[in-house]
Amino acid sequence: MVVKQEVVVVVIKVFKKKNLKHINFIILVLVSIQFTFGQSQDSTQVYKKRVLETTEVDFLSSYYTQDGDNAAVSGGIGTEELTDVTATFIVSIPLNDDDVLTIDAGVSAYTSASSSNIDPFNGSADPFVSSSGASGGDVWTNVTGTYSHSSDDRNDIWSAKLSVSAEYDYFSVGVGGSYTKLFNQKNTEVNINGNVYIDTWNAIYPMELRPFAEGGSGLDSDLFIRNTITGNTDYDPNFTTFDNEGRNSYALGFGFSQILSKNLQGSLALDLVMQEGLLSTPFQRVYFSDIADSFIDNFQLADDIERLPDSRFKVAVGGRLNYYINETFVLRTFYRYYYDDWGIKSHTASLEVPIKLNDKFTLYPSYRFYNQTAADYFNVYEGHLSSDEYYTSDYDLSKYSANQFSLGASYTDIFTKFHIWKLGLKSIDLKYTQYDRDNTLSASIITAGFKFIMD
Amino acid sequence: MIKKSVILILLLSLSTSCVVVKEYEKVNLNDPDMVLSDKKSDRNITTAHSYREAAAGANGGKTGGGCGCN
Numbered sequence: 001m002v003v004k005q006e007v008v009v010v011v012i013k014v015f016k017k018k019n020l021k022h023i024n025f026i027i028l029v030l031v032s033i034q035f036t037f038g039q040s041q042d043s044t045q046v047y048k049k050r051v052l053e054t055t056e057v058d059f060l061s062s063y064y065t066q067d068g069d070n071a072a073v074s075g076g077i078g079t080e081e082l083t084d085v086t087a088t089f090i091v092s093i094p095l096n097d098d099d100v101l102t103i104d105a106g107v108s109a110y111t112s113a114s115s116s117n118i119d120p121f122n123g124s125a126d127p128f129v130s131s132s133g134a135s136g137g138d139v140w141t142n143v144t145g146t147y148s149h150s151s152d153d154r155n156d157i158w159s160a161k162l163s164v165s166a167e168y169d170y171f172s173v174g175v176g177g178s179y180t181k182l183f184n185q186k187n188t189e190v191n192i193n194g195n196v197y198i199d200t201w202n203a204i205y206p207m208e209l210r211p212f213a214e215g216g217s218g219l220d221s222d223l224f225i226r227n228t229i230t231g232n233t234d235y236d237p238n239f240t241t242f243d244n245e246g247r248n249s250y251a252l253g254f255g256f257s258q259i260l261s262k263n264l265q266g267s268l269a270l271d272l273v274m275q276e277g278l279l280s281t282p283f284q285r286v287y288f289s290d291i292a293d294s295f296i297d298n299f300q301l302a303d304d305i306e307r308l309p310d311s312r313f314k315v316a317v318g319g320r321l322n323y324y325i326n327e328t329f330v331l332r333t334f335y336r337y338y339y340d341d342w343g344i345k346s347h348t349a350s351l352e353v354p355i356k357l358n359d360k361f362t363l364y365p366s367y368r369f370y371n372q373t374a375a376d377y378f379n380v381y382e383g384h385l386s387s388d389e390y391y392t393s394d395y396d397l398s399k400y401s402a403n404q405f406s407l408g409a410s411y412t413d414i415f416t417k418f419h420i421w422k423l424g425l426k427s428i429d430l431k432y433t434q435y436d437r438d439n440t441l442s443a444s445i446i447t448a449g450f451k452f453i454m455d
Numbered sequence: 456m457i458k459k460s461v462i463l464i465l466l467l468s469l470s471t472s473c474v475v476v477k478e479y480e481k482v483n484l485n486d487p488d489m490v491l492s493d494k495k496s497d498r499n500i501t502t503a504h505s506y507r508e509a510a511a512g513a514n515g516g517k518t519g520g521g522c523g524c525n
Contacts, residue, residue, distance in 0.1 A: 062499035066507075086499050140522065165522065172522065185475050253512070257491050259476050263483050267491040271512030318513030320491050324483040332488065338510035346510035354488040362488070372509050396507055406500075429496035435503075445503055449496025 051150045052094040055454035057423055060088040060106075061447070068395075068441030071114035071127065073206075075285040075302065076381035076393030078127025080441055081113035098152070104144040111137040117299070118283045119207040121227055125299035140167045144174075155182045161195070169282075172199040176251075191255035201245040203282035208301045212239040232292035235301055238386070244310070247277035263324040273314040280308040286393055288386040306392035308377055314340040318348075330354045332366075343376035344397070352406075364408035364431065374399040395439055406433040408447075416453050423452035 068080035088106035095101055116136030117127060130136060142165035150157045156179075163174040178193035205213070211221035219235065229235050250273070257267035285302035287293070294301040318336035325331055331353055338346040352366035375397040377390040384391040408431030416424025429449040436442045476484065483489065492515045493501055505511045506522075 269513040316512030330488040336513045344509045
């Protein structure tokens with residue numbers, strides 16, 4: 001380019017000497033040629049926009065409460081009161097133009113009246129009253145690392161994921177990967193992803209059943225010496241612990257998305273999940289109708305814990321359709337059909353209409369409907385027979401419908417004026433959600449999200 | 456059901472040539488509220504669903520594993 005400019009200058013000097021009248025015209029032509037040539041040179045250079053311009057940090061938090069009258073821990077009756085607080089940091093770091101490393105670390109702490117009743121014998125035992133036992137709370141921690149790589153033309157994206165999570169009675173290691181292909185001028189996208197989770201329970205059983213496990217002292221145990229059994233005083237559950245405390249999940253997912261017009265786009269997703277191992281929750285009681293009832297105070301002693309098959313195959317098919325109505329309104333829709341080989345079929349539908357008040361504030365009203373049929377192995381309190389092979393009174397596996405209403409608000413500052421250290425605040429999201437089932441369970445959740453961009 | 460879903464996805468794949476929106480025409484499609492997934496800040500709501508509901512998956516959330524749910 002420097003050589004070219006020197007040539008232009010020399011030519012101009014020559015023409016200045018010979019014909020000054022035409023100098024302006026010649027300069028104009030030469031500059032035009034140079035400009036045109038330069039433009040064609042520039043257009044052949046490959047400009048590669050970074051997949052992620054700078055480090056981004058998301059802080060997500062939520063406060064969840066629920067209550068209901070069908071606690072699975074106490075066999076389908078009792079309080080479902082639960083409170084959970086969650087905090088998560090997600091840090092996305094651009095390693096170069098093409099690669100991004102994302103670290104996702106979260107903590108979730110809950111207190112639960114129902115799980116406190118794994119051991120309800122710390123006072124006046126009652127399924128509708130929380131106990132002061134140690135099982136009334138737990139902390140779940142999770143760290144997930146994801147590495148993604150995009151091709152130069154950004155039409156191929158690979159990612160790999162490793163996750164570890166732990167609770168007091170549950171530990172999980174997961175690995176996964178995905179491949180995404182964009183084509184048709186990035187109007188069409190297909191995706192395939194796979195995840196494997198290798199999980200292990202540290203099984204905790206209801207307090208009154210533990211003396212009846214192999215090697216236990218039965219009614220001679222300290223629990224029954226300290227407390228008086230009423231009703232059927234000859235309490236003798238046929239209880240065995242689980243031999244296998246592992247649970248493996250294998251998930252394969254397919255995605256397809258398509259731009260349908262300048263204002264409309266949609267996607268389809270198919271998820272196939274195979275689970276095997278201990279799929280029962282070891283501390284959830286079951287009461288049989290053909291066995292006489294035994295009590296300590298107002299708490300009925302378990303006949304057994306839930307017993308579910310050691311495999312489950314799940315299929316979920318979902319679709320989204322989003323329509324940009326105008327500068328104020330967007331229409332977001334979602335539908336999913338789900339079924340599994342435990343006999344559950346489910347429909348989920350949701351509608352959200354983001355309303356842009358101005359360039360900073362947006363409101364997010366939404367409604368979601370959910371229903372499901374009962375699992376083949378579900379029955380209500382005292383609904384099972386001791387001769388059944390599989391049984392549960394967990395109302396999460398019962399037939400029900402649920403309605404959910406949400407209202408959210410977001411604040412966006414593209415100039416990131418507010419700073420904490422080198423992090424500029426880009427957006428704040430707040431949302432309140434009310435979730436009500438037709439089987440007494442009611443829940444509410446407040447979520448908050450803060451997005452920061454590093455300078 | 457799986458067969459029908461696969462056929463539907465294939466049919467939609469074949470219909471992709473019916474419209475091509477150029478990059479400079481994607482202003483509305485690139486609006487953050489047009490993204491074809493849940494907002495990141497809604498993740499804890501999706502997680503709560505995965506604890507309380509039997510159905511999971513096909514929404515970008517977890518499909519099982521990693522916690523005692525499902």
